[in-house]
Amino acid sequence: MKRNLLTLVIGAVLIIIFALLLFVFQVRQSETAVITTFGKPAAKPITEPGAYFKWPWPIQKVYKYDQRVQNFEDKYSQSLTTNGVTILTSVYVGWKISDAGTFIQKFPGDPATVSLPNVQSQLESILRSAKSAVIGQHPLSDLVNADPQELKFDAIEKEIEASVQSQLQGKNYGIELEFLGFKKIGLPESVTQTVFQRMTAERQVKINELVYDGEKQATIIKSAADRQAADTLSQASAAATRIQGEGVAEAAKTLPVFQQNPELATFLLSINALQQSLNQRSTLIFDERTPPFNLFQNLPTNSPSQQP
């Protein structure tokens, strides 16, 4: 009997707990909830946190939505700028449910698996349309520019945000846009390759600048050195000539000495010249009249008649 009572108590407690789970639901601070009765949403959504009563499924059903700002990033998609450049952009947005009652009618179904994907799909379409339209009114230099004064990055973001916000308000989705920003800006693959080619060409310009500047400077340095060497040598040559001239001038002071006896001086110069001219190996042919070979004159010789 005691055991049966215990079993009944356990059963009763379990029933109470499970009944509570069926009849009571909680709404968190971060949530907003809409109760539907046989599919018809209540007039006023629950926005305050707490525990609330409901009839069990299938009479009433509770749809809970996150009322915090939710983030969404659109696809990395192609757009054409006003100067004809194709770029890829992706933006992130923050959105939140502003009116859960309207939201549940526009996006019915399970919040996680149906509503949220539907919202993101709608946002994706609106975002892509607004983004392409706004980017199409600007040149690429408004988005990317080495001069920050020329950059209109923030203004373009604001234009896209305003365009998306006006479309969301016009369609009354029950959501509002909180913020928007560029997440990625890039170029299609084919354009990227051309940018790479240009960057390579820029580097080649730098390389040539450096290499040929080096050669230029080297040539200038060598040329200057050659010129300086030539100057040095020519000055040295001139100095040498001057020195030689000075020597000649100095030597010329001895000439009056020789003038005292020109005959002797001439004779001495002649034999000096003879000595210098015969300095090298030479063949000399003399006859017997040439002194000192005249000593051979009148020596007995063989007459031609004595020859055989």
Add this chain to the structure above:
Amino acid sequence: MERNTQKNGMVNLMAAVMVFIAAFVVTVFVNSLAGQGASIFLGLGALVAFASWFQMRLEENERLEKLELDELARAKGESALFDAKESEVFPARRSREQFEKFFVPGFAVLLFLLQAGGAWLLWRWVSKTTGVIVDARAMPSLSLFAIFALLLFLIGRFSVTIARLGDHRLLRPGSSFLLAGAYVCAFTAIGIAGIKTGFPKADFWMARALCVLLGLMAAEMLLTLLLEIYRPRVKGKIARPLYESRVVGLLAQPESLFTTAAQTIDYQFGFNVSDTWFFQLVKKNLLVLLLAQLAVLLLSTCVVFIDAGEQGVLERFGRPVAGGILLPGAHFKLPWPADKAYRYRTEQIQTFDVGYTPDAQSENTKTILWTVAHSREENFLVGSDPVAIQNADADTNDTIKAPPVSLITVSIPVQFQITDVKAWAYNNAAPASLLQDLATRAVVHYLAGADLNDVMSHSRLEAAQELQKQIQTAADGHDLGAKILFVGLQDIHPPVAVAGDYEKVVGAEQTRLAAVLGAQAEAIRTNDLAEAAAFTMTNVADADRQKLEVSKFAEAALFTNQIPAFAAAPSVYKQREYFKTFASATANSRKYILLVTNTQDVVIFDLEDKIRNDLLDVNVPNNSSP
């Protein structure tokens, strides 16, 4: 009494089939892995309940047949009826024997295959699937599984008691399955509740546990089939149904653990342990122990432990409790589901990366080069020097002109810390993701307005400081409750495809310097050699001059002395000087002296060089011509 048992069997069968179908539908509805295991278990239970109910009917038919035959025998005495073959006289008994002989073993083998196959397939499916429970359907499904558990518990408990009191062995298998099915449904509900209370793997582990249970049941069935072959057949001993699972019985009635063990030993070997004091003690208090365990489980939800480096946010029925920031340590709260605590890593420095996705293989490399991708890198657009671009554009003949931008790769780790846990928890659905978006946007924005060469060189440090400031401002603007601790520009370089060309520029600079230095070295050599030659030249000239002067003065001195000698004997002196000079001058010359004996024959030697004939052909211009 037997008819009541058969009715109980029918109730068991109906309950098992209905709950099986309902559980399967709810499982599909909520997409629960544990629900799939529970459905398989309940399906097996329905099969067992059907087999036991059918066997009950056969035994009931046999009993009625026997009663009828006994009545006839008493009425007619000896009869030819009993001369007939036994199979003709006892068709119901024959049917029951055939059923036990062929169907029951076959059914046991089928059960084994279904249990083993179910365990294997469910294990594989649970390992592969990435499906998650549909959040909005979790609470209704949880409640339905709880109701199934309650329903099965009440019916199963009643049937088990009936079976035990009346010793209805055929009622036991189905009843045990129903009671065990109640616990399995409760486990499934707990798995779903676990997900709702912040344990996302609860359903997965419950499913794994059910796989193990099915595997145990299959192993037990195989063992039973093997033991059945060697079990001694004692006449009059009623056989235990082969399809009855002791594992399920144990699960259904854990308090009968020792009873089951004792029964098993008794059945196989004839030992009796059910009368021991320990068995009796545990058996009496098992329910109390289970209740105590349940109470402890519920009480355990009244305490929350916040780890070091964490803070918790306490909610009561979804509303944040005033001042309910839980610091590290133990905290008391109302039991689940009234109070719930959510933890956040507030002290821990958290990191995310902008511009690259680290991969394990690249992280292990010791050297990081521009020309080798060291992670999955993204290219960012950056401004370029417009003059250089115009020049490059003018040289390009491509139909697709390169846009006036350059590409750059950056690797920027960002470290942050949560400073306001409530702002972090309640202002954005995915604050960490938003912070990463804001940081990426700041980097994209900064680079879009920067010059490639500047940002790669002298603006690098300023860029890190500027980015940290911008990200912090953006985070504060969205009230994220986070503080940016560090933004590091650990890598800024041109994309891998053009990085080699940037390195060549460095090489070209070195080539330029080498050429200049080589020229300087050569210039030094040239100038030094020229100076040396100049010095030599002037020195030689100086020496020559000296020599000339000295020699001329010496000659003059000599001449001054020669004059008196000449004056004394002019002809002799001249002759003497002549011969002296002649002797010394011709000392090394070959000399031919012609002694002429025949003066009439004069031989003339023409020792002049012959004039070249071609010179005679030269036309000399006529100066006399006008």
